[in-house]
Amino acid sequence: MTTSHYIAGRWVEGQGSDCISVNDPALGQPFAELMAASAAQVDQAVAAARGALPVWKATSASERAGYLRGFAEQLGQRREALIGVQMRNNGKPRHEAEIDLDDAIATFNYYAELAEQLPSKNREVPLAAPGFTARTRLEPVGVVGLIVPWNFPLVTSAWKLAPALAAGCTVVLKPSEVTPLVEQAYGQIADALSLPAGVLNIVNGKAETGAALSNHTGLDKLSFTGSNNVGSQVMRSASAQCRPVTLELGGKSAIVVFDDCDVDQAVEWIVAGITWNAGQMCSATSRLLVQDSIADALLPRLQATLEKLRVGNPLTGEVDMGPLTSQAQWLKVASYFATAREEGLQCLAGGKALDRDGWFVSPTLYADVPNDSRLWTEEIFGPVLCARRFATEEQAIAEANDSRFGLVATVCSADLARAERVADALEVGHVWINSVQAVFVETSWGGTKGSGIGRELGPWGLSAYQSVKHVTRCLG
Ligand code: NAD
Secondary structure, three states: OOOEEOOOEEEOOOOOOOOEEEEEEOOEEEEEEOOOOOOOHHHHHHHHHHHOOOOHHHOOOOHHHHHHHHHHHHHHOOOHHHHHHHHHHHOOHHHHHHHHHHHHHHHHHHHHHHHHHHHHHOOOOOOOOOOEEEEEEEEEEEEEEEEEEOOHHHHHHHHHHHHHHOOOOOOEEOOOOOOOOHEEEEHHHHHOOOOOOOOOOOOOOOHHHHHHHHHOOOOOOEEEEEEEHHHHHHHHHHHHHHEEEEEEEEOOOEEOOOOOOOOOHHHHHHHHHHHHHHHHOOOOOOOOEEEEHHHHHHHHHHHHHHHHHHHHOOOOOOOOEOOOOOOHHHHHHHHHHHHHHOOEEEEEOOOOOOOOEEEEEEEEEEEEOOOOHHHHOOOOOOEEEEEEEEEEHHHHHHHOOOOEEEOOEEOOOOHHHHHHHHHHHOOOOOOEEEEOOOOOOOOOOOOOEEOEEEEOOHHHHHHOOOOEEEEEEEEE
């Protein structure tokens, strides 16, 4: 049983009614348990964050930057432990767990740098009208609730925690019940750095704990990453209290491959876009649009590459893809395999759960999928790729944009003018040209349409935790 809630600078036992099992998905077996936080403990965490706000927002931005650099450094010192727990609890291959850790470290260092620049951004506003001066103050939004999912727990939490703390906000973080262990490092680091008590609070639990936090009247903002279903509930609670919300939701993103591509290179990008993290990425490029004239050469090579991937337990050998992270996700992906069979889709690779312990499925490819198939339109969140052919650039753009989501897209073409033109026409928050899933902390993250509201990362990620105030003075 793990003591896992960090409230007002102290580690406490959960007093909720849910017992959370922490599983090793490669074995399909639990290896730890913890009791969820109760609603009263969520209250205590919000009260602690409220109590710490005056002190934290009064610290200088450079002092806050010092803490953020401390977080980056301390994450680095816990390197092996943090890689290990992500491999065991998420089923991530080692190289993926390493990249997640480096991403989290880069995020804290980046927002430390932005925090150091903050005072210079408190600037005079030139006014056309005589007799007045005005200046801009960027103030912290206040007490912020942060609710995150399980697919990139260390990273998703870093993308929220670092800018929120940089801006001078105090926070209550609720990790996913599927992966509650890795983010405990943030509480341990807060302890090690003597971060003022209450600035960072962590409460663990399932939907009930999440709802207690998102419905809490003591928050000034909520930032949520997760499914559209829960996102709309979170938005309802924000609307009931007329307070701001950032939503990072699902995706069903396109990868558009034109016929001037090197086929082997394109296959590499396509495979990475659907098998990284076993396809459990909001940004998975799960809809392949391939130009007619290259499709017959590309699809067999794609099939062969997917079939050759090493799928297995990341803790016992080198693998290209691990298991799905939870049994619920494994059952969900298997249900899409059943739907594909009912719909009579043409399966070129995979299409089945693996007959072994743990929550493994094979990397899967369906070809010539009708555009009204559930597999083409719904987010599956697994290594399941659907392909369609297109003839013209206009058709590729129209098909890529024909989705209720708008998170990311990839364009592969040797004709860079065309690739840039297509990138401009795609209705998404981020486009990669001749690359895949390359996320840099300086660029934004977030989607259009059903993929969410607001942006993380870059200066936009910091603005999400700032409130703009103007002070106007009459000179007369
Ligand atoms: P989820 O919505 O089920 O859970 C997300 C978090 O919300 C968890 O911490 C959960 O405990 C909590 N929660 C559940 N019910 C709640 C409620 N009623 N009120 C408040 N909180 C509640 O999502 P998931 O299965 O953990 O994650 C997968 C989803 O996340 C996918 O749809 C994926 O696309 C999305 N996602 C989006 C991004 C992005 O940046 N756009 C990144 C990662 C994941």
